[in-house]
Amino acid sequence: MVPAIVLMTIVLAYPLLYAAQISFSKFDLMTFGPGKWVAFDNYWKVMRDYRFWESMRVTLVYLAYSLPIQIVLGFGIAYLINAPWWGRSMVRATFIIPMVVAPVVAGGVWKMILDPLWGIANYFLGFFGLGPFNWFADPNLAMASIVIIDIWRWTPFVVLIATASLLSLPKDVFEAAKVDGANWWQTLFMVAIPLLVPVLAATFIVRWLGAVKMFDIVLASTVGGPGTSTVVVNLYIYEEAFRGLHFAESSAMAMIVLVLTMIVTAVLLAVSRKLEDIN
Amino acid sequence: MSTVAVRRNFPIGHYVRVVSSVIVSLLFLFPIFWMVLTSFKQQVDIFTVPPKLFFEPTFDSYIRYFQRSDIVGKLANTVIIASCSALLSIVVGSMAGYALARIKLKGANAFGVIILLSRGVPPIALAVPIFLVARKYGLTDKHITLIIAYATFLIPYVMWLMRGFFLSLPRELEEAALIDGCSRFGAFIRIIVPLSMPGLISTFIFSMILSWEELLFALVLTNREATTIPVAIAGIAGDTDTGANWGALTAVGTATVIPVVIFALFIQKWLIQGLADGTTK
Numbered sequence: 001m002v003p004a005i006v007l008m009t010i011v012l013a014y015p016l017l018y019a020a021q022i023s024f025s026k027f028d029l030m031t032f033g034p035g036k037w038v039a040f041d042n043y044w045k046v047m048r049d050y051r052f053w054e055s056m057r058v059t060l061v062y063l064a065y066s067l068p069i070q071i072v073l074g075f076g077i078a079y080l081i082n083a084p085w086w087g088r089s090m091v092r093a094t095f096i097i098p099m100v101v102a103p104v105v106a107g108g109v110w111k112m113i114l115d116p117l118w119g120i121a122n123y124f125l126g127f128f129g130l131g132p133f134n135w136f137a138d139p140n141l142a143m144a145s146i147v148i149i150d151i152w153r154w155t156p157f158v159v160l161i162a163t164a165s166l167l168s169l170p171k172d173v174f175e176a177a178k179v180d181g182a183n184w185w186q187t188l189f190m191v192a193i194p195l196l197v198p199v200l201a202a203t204f205i206v207r208w209l210g211a212v213k214m215f216d217i218v219l220a221s222t223v224g225g226p227g228t229s230t231v232v233v234n235l236y237i238y239e240e241a242f243r244g245l246h247f248a249e250s251s252a253m254a255m256i257v258l259v260l261t262m263i264v265t266a267v268l269l270a271v272s273r274k275l276e277d278i279n
Numbered sequence: 280m281s282t283v284a285v286r287r288n289f290p291i292g293h294y295v296r297v298v299s300s301v302i303v304s305l306l307f308l309f310p311i312f313w314m315v316l317t318s319f320k321q322q323v324d325i326f327t328v329p330p331k332l333f334f335e336p337t338f339d340s341y342i343r344y345f346q347r348s349d350i351v352g353k354l355a356n357t358v359i360i361a362s363c364s365a366l367l368s369i370v371v372g373s374m375a376g377y378a379l380a381r382i383k384l385k386g387a388n389a390f391g392v393i394i395l396l397s398r399g400v401p402p403i404a405l406a407v408p409i410f411l412v413a414r415k416y417g418l419t420d421k422h423i424t425l426i427i428a429y430a431t432f433l434i435p436y437v438m439w440l441m442r443g444f445f446l447s448l449p450r451e452l453e454e455a456a457l458i459d460g461c462s463r464f465g466a467f468i469r470i471i472v473p474l475s476m477p478g479l480i481s482t483f484i485f486s487m488i489l490s491w492e493e494l495l496f497a498l499v500l501t502n503r504e505a506t507t508i509p510v511a512i513a514g515i516a517g518d519t520d521t522g523a524n525w526g527a528l529t530a531v532g533t534a535t536v537i538p539v540v541i542f543a544l545f546i547q548k549w550l551i552q553g554l555a556d557g558t559t560k
Contacts, residue, residue: 011431012397018408032414077303083296093544094304097311100543100550102492104509105532108516109314112525120313120330156307160551206554209398216494216509220516234495237403242499247407254404261399 016258023251034248042252052253054228055236058143062214062232065147066154067207071200073151074158078166081159092163095156103153107220110149111136114221139229142222146230149217154210158203165199201272208268212261233257311536318529325525340526341534350511350531357491357507360422364429365486369479371430372437377467379438380445381453394435405431406499413500422505425497429490436489437482440553444478445471481549484542488550491539508535 021034023042028035046052081092098106114121114135122132135145169192177187193200215234218224224231224239231239237257241250317325319336344350379390409428410419418424448471456466472479494509501510508531515528543550 015405015408018412019404022408033411080296080300080303083293083300085297091300091304094308096543096547097540098307100488100539101311101536102509104494104512105536108512108528109310109532111516112528113310113313118326123329152307152310157554213402220513223517234401234403241407251407254401254407257401258404261401262396265396265399
C-alpha cells in the first residue's frame with residue numbers, strides 16, 4: 001500500500017521537478033533537454049513578454065465572468081428544479097448530459113451553433129430583433145462566446161451540487177422566517193444565502209480548479225482569435241512550447257501559473273474555512 | 280404531504296418553478312439535440328436559412344467518416360487508452376486509497392491536502408516535461424505514454440474517491456481476516472475488493488470518461504499512431520480551409536458523446552461526487 005503512495009508522489013512530482021529544472025535552464029535544442037543553468041533568466045524574459053500578460057488578462061476576464069455566472073445560475077436553476085412534482089428527477093438527470101460532453105465537442109458544436117452565416121443562434125436571436133452577431137470576429141463577442149460555452153458546459157455541474165444542498169437546508173428556519181413576516185428576498189438574503197455559504201465556497205473552489213485549466217473549448221471554437229482576444233494562458237503556453245519550441249520560457253510560465261494557482265487556491269480554502277467558522 | 284402543503288401555500292410560484300425548470304433543461308439540452316440532428320442531415324440540409332428542423336434523415340455523414348480508417352483507428356485508440364489508463368489508476372489508486380483509509384500513517388492528513396492541490400496543477404505544466412521525457416526515450420506517439428500520462432491525473436481522483444468508499448466499510452471484516460492469518464494485502468484482495476465492486480466499477484467508469492475526453496496530453500504526446508478522438512475533433516472543428524465540415528463534426532461528436540452519456544446516467548451520484556470531492560465533505 002505504501003509503495004502505491006510513493007509511486008503516486010513520484011509520478012506527480014517528477015514531471016513538476018523536471019519542469020522546474022527546465023525553467024531555470026537554457027533549453028538545448030540539440031539534446032532536447034535542459035542545458036546550462038541560467039537562474040531566473042527565463043523568468044525575467046517571461047515577465048517582459050507582453051503577450052504573456054495579455055493572456056493572463058484574458059484568463060482573468062474569462063474567470064471573472066464565467067465563475068460567478070455559473071454559481072448564481074447553478075443555484076438559481078437548482079431552486080427551480082427542486083419544486084416537487086413527478087418529473088423532477090427526470091429534469092434533474094438531463095443536467096448530467098452537458099457535463100459529460102467532451103469539452104472539445106462542446107467547443108466544436110457551439111462554433112457551429114454560433115456561426116454568423118448558418119448558425120441557429122443568430123436565427124433565433126433574429127426573432128427578438130437582435131443581431132445578426134458576428135460572434136467570432138469581434139473581440140468582446142468572441143470572449144462572450146467562450147464564456148457562454150463554458151457556462152453551458154459547467155453550470156449543470158453546479159446545478160447538481162446545488163439541488164442536493166438546497167434540499168438539505170433546515171426547513172424550520174424558513175418556517176420561522178415566514179412566521180416573522182420575512183418576504184421572499186429577505187428570506188433569500190438573510191436566511192438562505194448565509195446557510196449556503198460553505199457549499200457556495202466549496203463549489204466555487206472546485207469550479208475555480210477546473211476553470212484555470214481552460215484550454216479545450218478555446219482550441220475547438222475561437223482558437224484564441226480574433227487576434228489574441230481569447231488566448232487564455234494555457235493556450236499561450238501551449239503555443240509557445242509546441243509551436244515556438246520555447247520550452248524553457250513556457251516552463252517558466254507554467255511554473256508561474258502553477259504557483260499563482262496554488263496561492264489563490266490556498267487563500268480560497270482559508271477564506272472558506274473562515275466563512276464556515278463564522279456560521 | 281409536503282407536496283400538498285407547498286401547492287396550497289404558493290400555487291402560482293410552484294407552477295412557475297416547474298415550467299421554467301423544464302424550459303431551462305430543454306435549453307441546456309438543445310446543443311446536444313442540434314448536434315445529433317445535424318449529424319443525420321445531408322450537406323444540402325445543413326447549410327440552409329432558416330435552419331431545417333424537418334428533413335429526410337440519412338446516415339451519410341456516419342458512413343463517410345467511419346469508412347475513413349483514421350477515424351475508426353482513433354476511436355480504437357481512445358477505447359484502448361481510456362480503459363487501460365482507468366485500469367492502471369484503479370489498481371494503484373485503490374491500494375493507495377485503502378492505505379489512506381486504514382493504515383495509520385504520519386502526515387496522512389497532509390497527504391489529503393496534497394491530493395486536492397494536485398488538482399490545481401495546470402496540465403500544461405505536466406505536458407511539457409512529460410513530452411520532453413517521452414521524446415528522449417522515443418516514447419512519443421505510443422499508447423503506453425498516454426496511458427501513463429492519464430494515470431498521473433486520474434490516480435489522485437481514484438485515491439480520494441476510494442478512500443471515502445473504504446472508510447464506509449466496517450473495519451471488523453478485515454480484522455477477522457487478519458486474525459485468521461491473512462496478510463494485509465490478502466485481506467485487501469479477498470475481502471475488501473469484492474465488497475467494493477460497485478465503488479470500483481463506478482470509479483472505473485468515471486476515470487474512463489475523464490481520459491476519454493482529454494485533449495491536451497493527446498495533442499502533445501501523439502501525432503499519428505496513437506491519436507485519440509478528441510484530437511480528431513479539434514482538427515475537424517479547426518479546419519476552415521476546406522469550409523466548415525459540420526457533417527463530420529456532428530457525426531464524430533455524436534459517436535463520442537452518446538456512450539459517455541449512457542454510462543454517466545448509470546453512475547450519476549458517483550460522477551458528481553467524483554468531480555466535487557475533496558472540498559465538499
